[in-house]
Amino acid sequence: MEGGLDSFRKQLDEKEKKNKVIKMEEIDDIEREENSFSSIESDTESGVFDFDYDELILLIPVVVPIISKMIGRFEYRLREVLLEAKKFMLHSKRLTLNPEDINSALKMKNFEQMYGYNKWTPNVWKSTSLNQTNLYYLEDQELELDDIINKPLPVIPLDVMYTAHYLAIDGVQPAYLQNPTNLEIQQMKAEINLLTSKSNNETENKNKIDALKKNSNIPPSNEKTLVKQVLGRELTLYFEKITEAILPHTARSGSSTPLSSSQSKLMSETEYREHALKSLLMDPGLQPLVPYFTEFITETVTNNLKNLDVLTSMLKMIMRLFGNPNLFIESQIHQLIPAILTCSISKKLSSTPNEDHWTLRRTAATLLRLIVEKYSNSYPSLQPRLTKTLTRALLDRSKGRGSIYGAIFGLVSMGEQVLRIMVLPNVKFVSEYLLNTENEVEDEVEKQFLTFESEKCLEALLLSILNIVKHDLISKYFPNLENEGPTIPKVNFKQNLKKEEKLDIFKSFKTEFGFEITKRLFTKLDLADDYNTILDQLGDDDDDDKGEDSKQQNTDDLMKE
Amino acid sequence: MSNEDVNMDAAVSVYLRNRGYKEADSMLKQEANLLNSRKTQKNLLDLNIPDLILYSSKDEVRDDPNIYSNFYSLLRNWINESSLDLYKFELRRCLFPIFVYSYLNLVESDHPKEAQTLMKSFEQDHQEQHSQDLEKLSCVLSKNHLVENEFVKEFKSSKYKIRMSRYSFELLLSFLQNNKMMLILRILNEHLAIKVTTDKPRLLNQDESDGGAVDNEVDGIDDDKINLDQEEVKLGTLPADPWLVKELDRCLREGSGFTPQEMPFIAQELQKLKKENPLKDSPKRDSIPLPPPKLLDIQQEIKTLNELRSKIILNNSLKPTICSYTLHNTYENLTCAKFSPSSTLIGGGFSDSLVKVWNVKGVVNPKQPTITMPSDPRTPTKLVGHSGPVYGMGFSPDNNYLISCSEDKTARLWSLLTESNLAVYKGHNYPVWDCEFGPLGVYFATCSHDRTARLWSTDHIYPLRIFVGHLSDVDCVKFHPNNNYLLTGSLDRTLRLWDLQRGHTVRLLSRHNAGVTCCAISPDGRMAASSGEDKVIMIWDLGTGKLIKKMVGHESAVQTLEFSLDGKVLTSGGLDYTVRVWDCKTGDLSNNEAEISGENRTGNPSTTATSNDLLHTFYTKKTPIFDIKYGKNSNILLTVGPFLP
Structure with a gap:
């Protein structure tokens, strides 16, 4: 805010220097002037202000005193609006004045709002010197309408979200990424000073910040020793x-x-x-x-x-x-x-x-x-x-x-x-990778070791899914047993399942997990014999059913092993 | 001999004396009979010449004694009504000395009647701050008194010091000159020492905090007795509802709703509740009407009593643990944020008129942690309805409702259960800056740019009370824990404590040098803390209305203050990206001020002095702190603010 106000103030100072006579006018005077101005303003609106230069010169003696009074009045209004805008800034809990604040203030005072300014496009103040005094002005950019229309739509800004972290634990600030380092603190302090200080040594402060930023390569002073004293x-x-x-x-x-x-x-x-x-x-x-x-x-x-x-x-x-x-x-x-x-x-x-x-x-x-x-x-x-x-x-x-x-x-x-969602669907993928040891290494000893490791993983994988598989089987084929509690009831699958059911299970396992895992699962479920019979039966079926080439292939592979 | 001639003679005499023409001077005096015949004009001889020439005018009192009154009222109207807020305070400051000197001049020139009318018509203005002085002044009715009265002597013998910014001084001068108020100008020149500073009018130094005082401390505010402070206030805790206590008692006897371990504790707490009833300065339960308690409230009460059990006793040596919630991607649009009383919700108000409420406690069932959550708990509830930046909000004590206020001049009540807007409260004529729910629900308060604070009840669409008295925007409101008072802080640099039932000010707290932006009342209701743009935190005793101490350290405006549950520690957060923890029990004003000024004198003026009460300072990573809350039963502090990369 102060930065903005300062630049305004600079402008004001400029004006005051030029018009040393200007003093705030008393209410009556102002009102009188307002009347005289309203007539001029109405003239401008109707386009009478298009006189040529000569006429303008003639007008100077008339206009100058009016201008001097107008500047006083303008200054008063400007201050009024700025003060109001500052309130909006304060209540938005910011330290910098936004065009939005100015607009809110104007709106509240029933003035026309200013359009075309927003906080995203930085306002660049340019300076020029006139009669050895600096004048500051806002540069207006010329925009092509086509450019604006053809510009791609801006990216949708990210939605607001929150994170939580510990700013302090028992009075000590933990050194996370979320907490600032000493150096950052110094920088922030300098920035705040810059924003809040009323002094004119803006450049001085800026230099300080720059200097600090330059130093940012130097690692922050040893915080550990500082904390250690607390213990x-x-x-x-x-x-x-x-x-x-x-x-x-x-x-x-x-x-x-x-x-x-x-x-x-x-x-x-x-x-x-x-x-x-x-x-x-x-x-x-x-x-x-x-x-x-x-x-x-x-x-x-x-x-x-x-x-x-x-x-x-x-x-x-x-x-x-x-x-x-x-x-x-x-x-x-x-x-x-x-x-x-x-x-x-x-x-x-x-x-x-x-x-x-x-x-x-x-x-x-x-x-x-x-x-x-x-x-x-x-x-x-x-x-x-x-x-x-x-x-x-x-x-x-x-x-x-x-x-x-x-x-x-x-x-x-x-x-x-989690097992259901993340592991079950991936069993086939993982097991294939685990079983495929041949291509990875050449050396026989290493290969052996790798197979050993793979076995360990496979065992773990089986263990992880076994309970789920059991649970599913029971809920499917023995629904009456299911509700007896969180522990999986003991079921003798070998005796209680019908032959067709076993075949069904085999098929579903095979499509879901692949042959190797199916085999192991059947073993785990005490169905190893059935597995073999099913395989035999499948071998028979394959003669009739030539369509399932892949299946054939897989079975053949397994037979070889 | 007319007045003008006398003045002229006096001027010549002074000139002669200044040039060292003693004989000529004495000769002149003899011839003009200056000394003998016009003793009253003796003071004229002490003037310097330019003053005499500049300010002697035909409006001398003798011609029209009412002129003082007229001028004074003109000046007063101008200052109060048509000057800008920013300069108003400084301008208003010179009203009192002008008033006093006008009065004295009238008395001096043998117009006691006019003096009295002046006093009668305008004494109200200064009653609040200078009541003592007015009493003294109104005694002075004749010229003889002028010599005797100590007060007058002090005023006459020394200049009344005022510090003023350049622009306000110019405003004042031009007004006086344009209206040809030479008399007032003369007073200004003769009796007032106006120190014109290049400072901005609001940022004033400490030595100025006394609001301008005569050399010999005529109106040192330190021992000034504001009438208001004699008003009776009942700051005790609100007694529990008798019906509720009875029901709880019954529940306890029947043993319903308690586990056996809880029983003894609840019984003990209940005993305390019963005992607290006849506390001396507690307001009556029915002083502010509340709806009768429901059966549901019993459960709630049991719950709160149970929570008391797990309370950790805090003290200064216990170091705080701060959990900081940071809002990302706000693009500077966040205008306010608030924690719910249960600390499970965070509300955020945005400049695009939205209100968002986050649930910061997950809704996952601990028994069966699933990864596919029905709805991500990080998605906020969006409340759409306002048509301007939302500047303040407050949760109801039961966490089910939210009140928010906005630039669109309205306050809105939201239900968090149905996530919908329940009511719109229109009444303020200008943007509403802040709002808060009362500690017992039902009532809420708002404050606005229109210089009023208002009390509402959720079931009425019109305000129940309008609190008028602040001279500028009311920036913050806070309910007293016993629901009977409201504390408001204003841009006019004062805080006022209002009696909700009677609707008028019972305390006026004025020591701040800049607008007050936030305030807090300690849980026991005896102390208040306030801070604002002057970056100083002040601790007040609400019972006496006196300043207990000042705490300096913040580098930018303080946005939020929160007392710990035992009221011993104060935590503040501000725009300087810090959370600061203060010890607010030890130390008092005297050593406090000495310390501050001492450091100021020796230290570099650019580095802010920090007072000893500052226990901890925690910097955040570019996150201004918008709200702070103590967890219900631990020493964990919660803070919330937007990250501004």
Whole structure:
């Protein structure tokens, strides 16, 4: 606002310099003038103002005093409108005056509004000097009507939406993307000063902002040390001890203090770690440390992506923090989730592929389930987002078997609904990829290993869908059993299903999941014998039914195996 | 000898004296008999020559004693009616000294009757701010009094200081000159020290906050007793409805609707409710008529009592946790935003006349989390109806209704259950700036550019009360927690506390140097906080109407203020992208002001001094704060604002 007003004021000053005689006229005078003006105005409207230059010169002695009075009156009205406009600006909670505000003010005063100005097109003020004084004016652009008509329609602006984040947690501002850095704060301060200051040193302020912007390459001063002072000494010590205990030896860098000899004598490293984890689970006074633990975990995870031991400890640590009834973790979950996801679906989690990273992935999935159960109510978007990430990992062929394994377990922990929607339709796709090991590697040993991995994934995949499949079968063929409770009733499929029904199931499975999975599913459902009979029968049918070439092909393939 | 001649002689005498012609001077005095015969004119000799020549005129009092009255009323009308708002305050400030000196001049020139009529006709103007002075002044009826009266002596011996912006001073001068009000001009020149500043009229310095005072602190506002402050106000909490208490009691005895663990707590709270009834300064339950409570209210009451159980006790050492809701893609169109009392809804008013309400708590069933949600909870409810920017809104206490007000001069009531417009309230003649629901529902208040605040009840389309008294736009309204009073803040730099039943001002709070944009009342109803364009937050004692303290630190206009549930901590948010947390219990005005001025003197004027009461400052990322709310039973603060990239 002040910027705009200032430029107006500049104009006003200009006028006043030229017309030093001008003083505000008293009401009577103004009224008298108004009458005289109205006559002139009516003249202009009827187009009498088209006199040539000579006539104009003749008019000067008449016009000048009128102009001088008119300027005084104009100034008064201008101030009036600006003051009103400022009110509209204030109530729109802005610091800059918009053309809209001016229009609202004009509207309220029953004046004609100004058209053609909006806040989107910046008004460029140009200056020119006349008799050694600066004059400012708004440049009018010439627009082609054709251009306007032929211009493509503007893009529809995005709809208003909200996001939520923690501006402060227990009086400390967490360093997220959503919160400003020191440097940004400095810039904002300068900008606000510029907007609110009444002084004329506009350029000075501008320079300040520019200077600040130039400096923006310099990283902001170390905030961590600043925050650290907030913690008590005991807590800092506690934090150090705990992190030291939990990190296995291998992860610790050489510079950090090794476990003191006395402690290692008293108890083994694992014991020490167990104690630390127990403390995390039970201790009531850890709230102030939560952000530090979070940061520690995320940092350690990113730095030890291939250290299975460390990652397992980190997951344990998260588990304990969640388990502690005295802690308020909600504010931190969004920072912890990436770490957990890493442990779940990262391509490689161990230095050698032979290590048991499968357990780690399963643990991560359990953790995800805990989080979703606990917080999906307060963060409705949490579950969809997790599901999206996991599904992407499941379908990504560039990732290893491990990622698929983790993704399957992760999706299992998202609940049945998710499995139905995200996993069931993709079973065929995923299993085909998993089974197709031949083309990937040449080396026989590697191939074997890959098959082993694939088997693991397939097993997981089967497990994940088995319950759903069972449930569906029961609701289809044994509707009377269905309503007995959430647990799936035990049904002996082998004995209770008719032969045609089994054939039906076989067909539907085959179209939905493909042969391999169907076979395994039948095995799981204790129908392995039936599977073979059906296959035999199908083989017979195929002689009659030559139309289904593809089926034939598949069956042949299977026979070969 | 006519007046003019005397003046001329005096002028010559002064000239002679100034040039050092002592003998000639004394000779002149002797010959003209200046000293002896016209003692009353002695003060003339103390004038300087230009004054004498410029301002001596034929309108001397002797000719027409009514002229003071006429001139004064002309000036007053001009200032009050036809001057611009911005300059009005400054101009009005010079009315009081002119009034006093006119009165004194009349008395001095032996026209006590005229003086009295002057007093009678215009004393009302100054009653609010200068009642004490008027009392003193009205005692002065003869020339003898002039010498005796302390008050008059002070006025005569020193100049009345006023600070004025250049433009308003010019306006004043040109008005006086055009009307040939030489007498007033003379007063202006003789007794008033007008300091013309190049500042904008509104942005004034602290030392000016006293509204202009004579050297010897004739009207230091610090100890000025405004008549209004003697008005009785009942600021206690509203007693609970007897029927409701009885019903609750019955419920408790029957044990219906409670779990066994809740019982003792509810009983305890109920006991408290019963006890609170005879509090001394509580208004009567029926002082503001309310519809009889319904059975549904019992459930509600039980719920609120239960919520009390999980309340965390707040104190200064407990650091706040702030959850910030940021609205994106507003393109500077968001004009207001508000949280519902339950903190589950956020309402937003837009300059394109829309009102949008977001549900910020998800509607997902925790038992069966599904990913295909029936409707995305982030899609707001759109309320369409206004035909101008929506400047204010308020949720009803039960979260089911919303009142919004707009530039289109109307207020509208919306039902959030049916998502439709229920009623339009027309009454204001100019844009409506703010509105708020009463703490018990049913009533709501609006305030407008038309300088009034109005009280409405949702079932009447006309206002029940119109509160007139502010001299400029009323910018904000706030209900007192006991539903009996309304606090309004105005561009005229004052706040007024209105009695809803009687409809008149009971407190006038005037220490701000710029328009008041937001105000808040503490939950116990004893304190008020206000702030505005002057960036200073003031804490008031509503009982006495006195300023408790000033808190400085914001760098731009403050938009919202919110007391913590125990009233010890105040949180403010403003256009400077900050949320600030203040300690409003400790410290008082005296050390407060010393501290501020001290820092100002030594420090760089460009850096704003910050007072010690500032506990925390949290910067947002270019998000001005439009509303702040304390969570119902925790120390979590919610803030909302648009992100302005």
